[in-house]
Amino acid sequence: MTEADHIKVMRVVTEGFRGLVVAPGQSLACVLSLAVAGCLIVLSASAGSLTMSMLDRASSSARMLVYLRDEVDSGRVNQVVAEISRRPDVESVEYMSREEDRQENADLLPADIVNKLPGDAIPGQHGLRVKFRDLGVDGDLAGLAAFLRTLEGVDIVAEPPVGSAAIRALASAVGFVRVTINLLAVVLLAGTLFFVVATLTRTMDSRREEMQILRLVGATNAFLKAPLYIQALLQSVAGLSLGGMTALLIIKSTNAYLVTELGVGTGLPTHVGLVFLVAIPGGVMVGLAGAVIATSRRLH
């Protein structure tokens, strides 16, 4: 870069900063609305990430119990295990003895009641614990249960204790919430784009005379546009960075409350990388788009 280029760049940056104070109220409104959008995007991603991990956990702990008839022998048990294991939606199949089943049932009852009951009062039946891979939207629990019921020697198929319908409802609710939040973020970003364009237009109006004079003394279009691009980038990056950092603070405070006050083991995940992505590349994209729209209408 030559000295002349360096001087031009410095001049452009200085003028870009000057543009921010031409309409300070509008610049501030623009930065704040971008901050709100940035904050919502990060919070949405964090909430989405948490729900997905909760779903994953629910998926890994959920299971179906396949009770076998008393007369089913070990040879048949092995065959049934092999048949179930071949299914792609099944992660593992584990044999459960009558004693283990009885113990599990006992665990569901209050200890003082269990202690008063005779040993054979709590039922127990041998069977299989079937863990499946995906409990998300694509999981077909009803199909799996129907398949298990067709197997020879199967007595009862007990679906997950939380209920597949509840899990499905949760998954679709989470999906709806994520889509809604993402749509809201897109709408907000589009709105903030409007703010960026409006702020730049105001700047151009305020500096119209200056631009006319600069044109007369030989300023190129690029020379006139560059400070506006810098102004748009500064506003957008500052706004989205502020939003991202605010979101991190909200997540941190929420997690502190959840863990210390409510004793919840899992908090909202903190995605510092996402904050960076939203603030820098996101800010650059919004700023550039706003600058292109604003300047193409006035400076050509």
Next chain:
Amino acid sequence: MSVVSVKGVKKTYPNGNEAVRDVSFEVDQGEFLFLSGPSGSGKTTLIRILLKMEEATGGEVLVFDRNLNALRASAIPYLRRNIGVIFQDFRLLQDRTVFENLSLGLNILGLSKAEVGRRVEGVLYDLGIDRYAGAYPAMLSGGEQQRVAIGRALVMEPALILADEPTGNLDWELSQEIVRLFEELNARGTAVLMATHDRFLLDAFPKRTLLINRGILVEDRRPARRRGMAEDTTKGEAR
């Protein structure tokens, strides 16, 4: 060698108004000439055409041998860097100091701070307004503001100055001062085309004068070369 060559130029606005009709003239290097005529005669339109602020709807315009009709939009700024332009209403930025107003064009060239300072201070000194470098235009008189506007043009060291009624807002004394200033610049080799409708100025400073009326160049009057000689006047056919 001519810095401006205008051949059969026309300018008709979309509403049918013919601002300039078949005007032809040339401005030689280092020449000083007035463009005169009543208000609305087409003087400003001609100057705007020479600056490529407006497109001629007919004819040919050459500035520094470059055909403006064929000039690409991206080349216009580079053309304008060689033309100093001065207006009746000064067109100074009120929120910038005199020094900053003069620096505007130099910043475009990417000159160093030291070079900008050297050139601006030199021009301010030549124009006798160096003590106002840090002042804002509103703090100056009309004549001083016009000097600043002239300084803004001069600092670019242009080969041609186009002045559109630069004395229109000034009193007689200041008007003469400004024209003398242009004469000084002209003596250094800068061509000057000054639009004015002030007959007293034309009389006080006998120079080649293009008289335009209703968009038509009606007279190209050249001053007598020696005292006592009749004026060399071309009427009607001055195209």
